[in-house]
Amino acid sequence: MKRNYWEKMAPHYQEEIFDVLENDKKKWIAKAIRNYANPRHQVIDIGCAVGKWLPVLSPLFNKVVALDISMNNLKIAQSLFPNLTNVSYQQGDMSNNRLRLQPAEMGVCINALLTPHAKDRAVFFKNLQRSIKSGGTLILTVPSVESYLLTRIIQQQYNIDNVLLTNKTSKDKAFKNWKNLQQGVLNIDDVPHKHFLQEELYLSLTRHQFTPVQFKKIEYDWNTEFLRPPRWLDHPRPWDWLVVAKKTSK
Numbered sequence: 524m525k526r527n528y529w530e531k532m533a534p535h536y537q538e539e540i541f542d543v544l545e546n547d548k549k550k551w552i553a554k555a556i557r558n559y560a561n562p563r564h565q566v567i568d569i570g571c572a573v574g575k576w577l578p579v580l581s582p583l584f585n586k587v588v589a590l591d592i593s594m595n596n597l598k599i600a601q602s603l604f605p606n607l608t609n610v611s612y613q614q615g616d617m618s619n620n621r622l623r624l625q626p627a628e629m630g631v632c633i634n635a636l637l638t639p640h641a642k643d644r645a646v647f648f649k650n651l652q653r654s655i656k657s658g659g660t661l662i663l664t665v666p667s668v669e670s671y672l673l674t675r676i677i678q679q680q681y682n683i684d685n686v687l688l689t690n691k692t693s694k695d696k697a698f699k700n701w702k703n704l705q706q707g708v709l710n711i712d713d714v715p716h717k718h719f720l721q722e723e724l725y726l727s728l729t730r731h732q733f734t735p736v737q738f739k740k741i742e743y744d745w746n747t748e749f750l751r752p753p754r755w756l757d758h759p760r761p762w763d764w765l766v767v768a769k770k771t772s773k
């Protein structure tokens with residue numbers, strides 16, 4: 524999941540990539556942003572992709588920096604929102620130690636911390652720390668390990684989408700998947716994505732000068748996971764973790 528992956532994905536982004544803004548039916552993320560927004564402040568949208576969150580952020584802040592690893596995504600975002608005049612675009616890799624960032628009062632990072640490589644994640648967290656001023660707020664959404672496992676358990680227990688289930692995997696691939704599972708790296712459409720346990724996320728944030736003040740499940744409909752969810756299946760639902768964290772001074 525290096526830059527190349529996201530550059531190639533850009534033209535197909537709207538069809539291929541899950542839309543958190545649209546699927547967060549209770550609008551928890553937008554509410555969290557509004558709670559901590561200030562029209563005199565700057566916000567950085569980390570991994571902004573094609574800019575879905577920019578119309579939410581732009582009216583609430585003095586300045587918005589839209590950062591993404593993919594230049595192609597940024598070009599699409601720029602072409603979609605020419606009227607958002609307080610948005611500036613920056614190509615940059617959060618997993619690069621030399622990334623230059625102007626710290627903002629708020630950082631919003633919605634399902635962009637996905638890299639399966641532990642070293643890249645370590646730098647990503649350091650850059651999150653650098654990107655937000657002391658006293659500032661981080662609003663972070665990431666895929667959940669707990670939700671992933673719940674989905675697999677329900678799928679097998681109740682024989683859901685059986686036609687799609689195959690146990691035919693090479694030994695090498697099975698071993699790789701098993702190793703990845705130990706790290707919360709789980710496949711979405713056959714592509715390894717980092718998922719987080721709530722406690723793991725808490726630990727990573729506190730080690731990077733962030734104090735989590737709110738954890739929330741961003742719940743989705745079961746048809747985001749299954750082609751044919753049974754009609755009786757409602758709660759519990761699949762979810763991503765939303766965490767609101769305050770950046771502490773040293």
Ligand SMILES: C[S@@+](CC[C@H](N)C(=O)[O-])C[C@H]1O[C@@H](n2cnc3c(N)ncnc32)[C@H](O)[C@@H]1O
Pocket residue numbers: 529540542543544569570571572573574575576590591592593596615616617618632633634635636637647
């Ligand atoms: C799943 S999309 C989420 C997009 C957006 N935040 C949203 O909610 O609509 C992930 C985005 O993160 C970007 N990304 C992934 N790794 C990155 C990195 N190391 N540095 C900056 N952006 C990154 C990708 O290019 C992609 O646009």
